[in-house]
Amino acid sequence: MMFGSLLEEALQAMGANRLRSALTMLGMIIGVGAVVLMMAIGQGAQAMVSEAIASMGSNLFIILSGSSTSGGVRMGGGTVPTLTATDAHAIGELPEIAAVAPSYPNNAQVIFGSNNWTTAIMGTTPEYFEVRDWHPVSGTVFTDSDVRSAARVIVLGQTVVRNLFGSEDPVGKTVRVKNSPFVVIGALEPKGQSLDGRDQDDTAMVPLTTAQRQLFGNPFPGMIRFIMAKARSREMMPRAEQSLIELLRARHRIRPGQEDDFTVRNLTALAQTAAGTTRTLSVMLGAIASVSLLVGGIGIMNIMLVSVTERTREIGIRLAIGARRQDVLLQFLLEALIISLVGSLIGAAIGFVGAWLAAVVGGMTVVVTLSSILLAFTVAAAVGIFFGFYPARKAAELRPIEALRYQ
Amino acid sequence: MPSPLIEVVDLVKSYPVGDSGTLEILHRLNFTIDAGEFVAIMGPSGSGKSTLMNILGCLDIPSGGRYVLNGTDTARLDPDQLAALRNRTIGFVFQGFNLLPRKTVEDNVALPLLYAGVSREEREARALELLRQVGLGHRVGHKPPQLSGGQQQRVAIARALANSPPLILADEPTGNLDTHTSEDIMALFERLNRDQGLTIVLVTHEPDVARHAQRLIHVVDGHIAEDGPTKTILGRAHA
Incomplete structure (x- = not known):
């Protein structure tokens, strides 16, 4: 019940400064959107390669006839x-x-x-x-x-x-x-x-x-x-x-x-190389997108720090009338968490649309998996808690008398 | 004989100055306040009366001596226990009102109840009742900036009463108000003291405000210069 009340307080505080909340959210939206989209493209490429590998047949050797040499000119495989x-x-x-x-x-x-x-x-x-x-x-x-x-x-x-x-x-x-x-x-x-x-x-x-x-x-x-x-x-x-x-x-x-006088080709080895390359590509795309997620997280921390400073007096009032440190901590943590979760929700939706556009307009193979969405959400929640914790703790550790005097 | 609501023994407050020196603001104060008293702490600015008020309100901690509030020695409490004490035992009224400007009057009054873990329905009912009590039942949905100073201070008083604390601490409650409104606010304090038996401790530098209290503690330069019935002290000063 206490948690519900603090959630309301957090929502009210965010509602009071809508533009700032929205701008902070934008960082998360772009970050999560990029991760979802990049993972969709990377996994699409992987799916395309593994489909091609499967279509070739698995564990396959091709044994070709050898090469011939005619007057010093080597004619290449299969000529004899x-x-x-x-x-x-x-x-x-x-x-x-x-x-x-x-x-x-x-x-x-x-x-x-x-x-x-x-x-x-x-x-x-x-x-x-x-x-x-x-x-x-x-x-x-x-x-x-x-x-x-x-x-x-x-x-x-x-x-x-x-x-x-x-x-x-x-x-x-x-x-x-x-x-x-x-x-x-x-x-x-x-x-x-x-x-x-x-x-x-x-x-x-x-x-x-x-x-x-x-x-x-x-x-x-x-x-x-x-x-x-x-x-x-x-x-x-x-x-x-x-x-x-x-x-x-x-x-x-x-x-x-x-x-x-023959050549043995291991097709699976070739296929594995191709699969490895796309996997690397996929990981790289994800890593690049993760940077924007990180930037979004730092944006949250930035704004939350400003917000704590700006609301020092408010925090002082809350402490004076009986808020415990954990109440203040939880309120600010919830604000950070809501921003990152709502932001990642919107970001995931935009990533979906982007992936759909890449498929329909760009003709790319994209695969949006549940795991990539879950990953984006987990990371977003972690980012919210991680980058929200420091400002929230800073707010909770304020001495009531100093916070009240703050102008 | 019941133990006093407030017991201050050899209370010292000092601040570090420079590398090693300290500046003592309050020097070994001793006094007690019983439940139901209406006390004014009066003194010129810089006398240490606000520092004393902050310690009495558990917003600040003493550097030495003991402060026992309602039978609890505050020196033994951690910040969260002090927060609980502020929440349940003390109601604050500040000079600058200290209301949250973005919240409605009703939500402001209900805030101490939120931190006491009271359910939403009960909070709303109690806030409404308190606002009626201070004559603002018709302003429930307004935000503080839409109200006059006197009205804001009434809201602050309603908030101070939210958890029915035995003690109200008022720090220059009329400092930002005109004379007429000040009289209204002081009349409200007197009524609360008389009708509900609330202990009220008021900090002021104005004798006209202090006059409403029964007892006056006169603080000068961190010492208690005088402590006695208001009429005696002020009567003598203005005779």
Whole structure:
């Protein structure tokens, strides 16, 4: 009950000097608004990166064919077909590897009715969909028996579906690739952009054998461009990489000291780096915004100190008629707390609107989480108490006789 | 015999001056005031009467000697206990009124009740009753600056009475008022003393004001020069 009365006293004192209370609040409004907005942007960037990482598939290796050297000119990775489907099969036998997908991609035109679209057509095995965590939204994906029989079936990515079929369901329709008819058996869920900005949905999959024998006529039968392999867990990745390299060197009869004729890329490591960078960015944005929160807090202390000096006589009167030190302390602390809490409430609302504008007008990905709002409020309350305490204590420690004499 | 309301024994007040010296304002004062008395402390400015008043009001602490108020030795109390004593045992009336200008008259009167932990409803009822008692029942919602000096001092008196303290301390209560209004205020004090048995201690430098009291303590240069019935002392001085 006493607390309620002191709260009323605090509100009354603030109401008596509205402009000053509002200006003090402004510091908190800007501080909390900046924190909420910056955290929304930072977390938006993080969300975008982690989505891209997830869409790529987790714990992933890509094994590329080696480089060739022609007359002293090194031609770069993938120029010599050194990997075979049996390499892929052998990798699949490693205990650290959960799934493996040999891949043989090439560009080709896909035609449906009067529409056509040129896309990357991936010859692969059913395990590819497992490796990449990619599931059909309608229909199904091909099976091992489709691969054995080199069946003319095709699974389409969303971009291809959109360009050929519009909003129609493609499953069961027949498309033509290089003048051969293929039955569409499935359409894949959209994955969006990859980390480097490529459209991952602009692709189609056919059985590996179909691609090798019928579509792209492989000059080296059994050769593939790259192998995707998924480790059983993140912890196993370093060991899996080691095993992979040893296995392939043994299979390719590479003597110690000789260069590998293949390249193993750890995509998860790349992704982790990207995630780390955005996390740093996010923390930095938060830190910069926190400075304005700090400035807002100092503003509160400043005004409260002025207010205590200005109201010394009032404090003296209150002490003379029986206010205890804690009554005075609590009243001034409550004033600081109300300013910081109301300020942070308004600031959070402005931060919301700012984040919404950044998303709608600026086209940015923003994520406003409950935790960022709770954090802003906790910090605001802490700022209010921390910066309000010194002036409040100064008021409470006044000697009544001196306060009363103060002019 | 009941113990006196105020008991002052060898009371000394001194202030530090320079590096090591002290300036003694009050020199070993001794007096008692019983419940129900109306006492004027009179003296020229600089005599130490206001310093004495501040000590009696527990706003300041003595440098030496004892001050026992209502059976409590004030030297043993911490600041919060002194605050409680000021809240419950003493009602202050100041020369400059010392009302909170932004609060309504009613809220001003109710403030000591707030610090006594009285509920809002009771505070409002009591404040209204007190304001009626001092003849300001129609000014409840006004703010102090909207009132005349005499009216403000009545509000201050109502505030002093809020917690029904046994003692009213008035420091030059008529110092800022004209003669006519002063008479009104003094009549109010007399009535409170007579009708409610309140002990009133009044500080003034004007014999005309002091005349309203029954007993007069004349302070000169930090000593008690005279202490006796007002009529005797003033009658002799003005004879």
